[in-house]
Amino acid sequence: MRTGADYLKSLRDGRQVFVDGEKVADVTGHKAFREAARSMARLYDIAAEPANRELMTFTSPKTGQPVLRAYQIPKTHADLRARRLFSETWAEATFGLMGRTPDHVAGFFCGFAAVPSVFAAGGQKFADNVVAYHAKLRDEHLYASYAIVPPQIDRSKPAHKQSDPALYAGVVKERDDGIVISGAQQLATGGVLSDVIHLSCIHPLQPGDENYANCVAIPVNAPGVKLYPRRPFALAAANSFDNPLSSRFDESDSYVVFDNVFVPWEQVFCYRNLEVCRDQWWKTPSHLLGNHQAQVRYVTKLRFMIGLAQRMNEMTGNVGNPAVQIMMGELASLVSIYENMLLSHEVTAPVIDGVLWPSKTGLYSAMAMQSELNGRMLESIRELAGSAFITLPSSLADLENPETAPDIERYMRSGSMDAKSRTALMRLMWDFIGSEFGSRHQQYEKFYGGASFLVKQNVYRNFDFKRATALVDAALNLPAVE
Numbered sequence: 192m193r194t195g196a197d198y199l200k201s202l203r204d205g206r207q208v209f210v211d212g213e214k215v216a217d218v219t220g221h222k223a224f225r226e227a228a229r230s231m232a233r234l235y236d237i238a239a240e241p242a243n244r245e246l247m248t249f250t251s252p253k254t255g256q257p258v259l260r261a262y263q264i265p266k267t268h269a270d271l272r273a274r275r276l277f278s279e280t281w282a283e284a285t286f287g288l289m290g291r292t293p294d295h296v297a298g299f300f301c302g303f304a305a306v307p308s309v310f311a312a313g314g315q316k317f318a319d320n321v322v323a324y325h326a327k328l329r330d331e332h333l334y335a336s337y338a339i340v341p342p343q344i345d346r347s348k349p350a351h352k353q354s355d356p357a358l359y360a361g362v363v364k365e366r367d368d369g370i371v372i373s374g375a376q377q378l379a380t381g382g383v384l385s386d387v388i389h390l391s392c393i394h395p396l397q398p399g400d401e402n403y404a405n406c407v408a409i410p411v412n413a414p415g416v417k418l419y420p421r422r423p424f425a426l427a428a429a430n431s432f433d434n435p436l437s438s439r440f441d442e443s444d445s446y447v448v449f450d451n452v453f454v455p456w457e458q459v460f461c462y463r464n465l466e467v468c469r470d471q472w473w474k475t476p477s478h479l480l481g482n483h484q485a486q487v488r489y490v491t492k493l494r495f496m497i498g499l500a501q502r503m504n505e506m507t508g509n510v511g512n513p514a515v516q517i518m519m520g521e522l523a524s525l526v527s528i529y530e531n532m533l534l535s536h537e538v539t540a541p542v543i544d545g546v547l548w549p550s551k552t553g554l555y556s557a558m559a560m561q562s563e564l565n566g567r568m569l570e571s572i573r574e575l576a577g578s579a580f581i582t583l584p585s586s587l588a589d590l591e592n593p594e595t596a597p598d599i600e601r602y603m604r605s606g607s608m609d610a611k612s613r614t615a616l617m618r619l620m621w622d623f624i625g626s627e628f629g630s631r632h633q634q635y636e637k638f639y640g641g642a643s644f645l646v647k648q649n650v651y652r653n654f655d656f657k658r659a660t661a662l663v664d665a666a667l668n669l670p671a672v673e
């Protein structure tokens with residue numbers, strides 16, 4: 192198994208990451224990414240722990256070696272449960288705060304390899320390539336991130352009608368041994384920490400957009416790949432007491448620029464094919480398996496969220512207040528709904544041609560409402576907090592200064608906590624809910640799976656309206672009452 196140390200070592204590979212006008216020489220040593228890389232490394236260590244062999248691994252059908260369960264194509268309901276337990280173990284180690292751990296895109300590749308016929312529609316070699324690449328990711332314990340959304344430059348025009356045809360990442364040249372890609376694609380969360388970037392397009396494309404209708408895998412350190420992460424929150428984190436989450440779990444989101452990047456044919460799974468580019472998401476279980484992980488992670492984060500609220504109520508002395516209990520009951524209802532929707536992916540999952548597909552309505556309904564309900568839950572916690580996040584010393588230094596410490600210890604404690612413990616808890620909550628890190632998380636929950644109007648269309652397409660309307664017809668056809 193790949194250990195955390197192996198993983199960290201492999202990140203020192205000459206990748207081009209730019210922050211504050213400079214190229215980052217080593218992401219594992221730069222303050223912006225160092226702790227996030229270590230958090231990711233811990234996940235590899237958890238998976239490599241011999242005691243976790245059954246929980247975290249399965250046997251590679253090719254090498255006979257243990258490999259990450261995230262790469263197991265589920266064939267039975269028990270397999271999907273095993274995937275859930277794997278992802279839950281990783282999510283708990285990061286409190287659900289790292290969305291694109293290696294198990295996310297692994298789910299997409301499992302889905303691709305499960306139905307290679309979709310890729311064969313573009314030529315048998317593409318189907319063979321995707322099956323072989325899934326095996327490579329699996330057997331080498333690799334971490335893929337993805338950039339599958341065209342840049343938000345001008346959404347009123349299709350890809351090929353942008354002001355410059357090489358704005359969106361697309362093919363600019365075909366060679367005997369592969370293709371050359373130029374342009375940009377958003378938004379590789381975890382990109383700077385991953386081994387491979389999966390580049391494709393999930394936005395609808397139209398005739399004329401063929402150059403952008405591809406699906407390829409590109410090593411992050413391939414010549415010409417440049418990553419431009421948004422402002423890293425760890426840079427502004429004073430220390431791990433005052434910014435306990437931003438200092439450790441900022442997985443980063445990167446704009447990816449491909450500057451004449453060569454991709455050998457073995458790493459090409461869809462090439463200039465609008466139909467295959469669309470069908471890879473919807474006619475394979477890729478989108479379902481990838482987002483199954485996203486929901487496992489989200490449910491873990493919700494448990495953390497409600498745990499924080501409960502600890503805060505204990506601290507403020509409000510935990511026994513009936514009005515507070517009703518608000519917490521509503522919050523617990525929403526968390527329970529998400530917990531149970533997650534189980535419904537398994538229970539109502541169909542097996543299609545020997546492969547288990549997580550339930551579409553179960554998954555997409557949860558995702559569709561997440562963009563609204565997540566905000567509502569955070570709002571309730573703000574309501575419960577009053578001034579609790581604010582009535583705090585300016586930093587850890589105030590607790591250490593003999594001139595200020597006595598006042599802080601006397602006046603900033605709670606009935607049940609000393610001032611330092613109260614401050615530590617509230618710092619954790621503020622980083623979760625109100626800091627720049629917390630605010631980005633709220634945006635993430637709204638958009639990680641695409642804009643909610645698109646997810647709602649997925650629910651619309653898959654909901655059993657026939658059964659619903661049949662009830663209406665039955666009611667209309669009831670015999671008249673004598």
Ligand SMILES: Cc1cc2nc3c(=O)[nH]c(=O)nc-3n(C[C@H](O)[C@H](O)[C@H](O)COP(=O)(O)OP(=O)(O)OC[C@H]3O[C@@H](n4cnc5c(N)ncnc54)[C@H](O)[C@@H]3O)c2cc1C
Pocket residue numbers: 291337338339340342343346377378379380381444631634635638639640641642643644
């Ligand atoms: C924190 C974060 C992390 C992300 N991580 C990744 C990642 O790892 N990999 C990746 O590929 N992508 C990632 N994304 C990108 C994400 O997939 C896109 O943001 C998402 O698909 C929405 O696209 P957009 O941002 O271009 O918004 P747009 O498509 O421009 O839409 C913006 C808004 O415009 C309105 N709108 C636009 N069109 C319509 C319409 N037809 N009908 C109704 N309303 C409309 C809606 O209000 C919509 O929400 C991430 C995004 C965020 C915020």
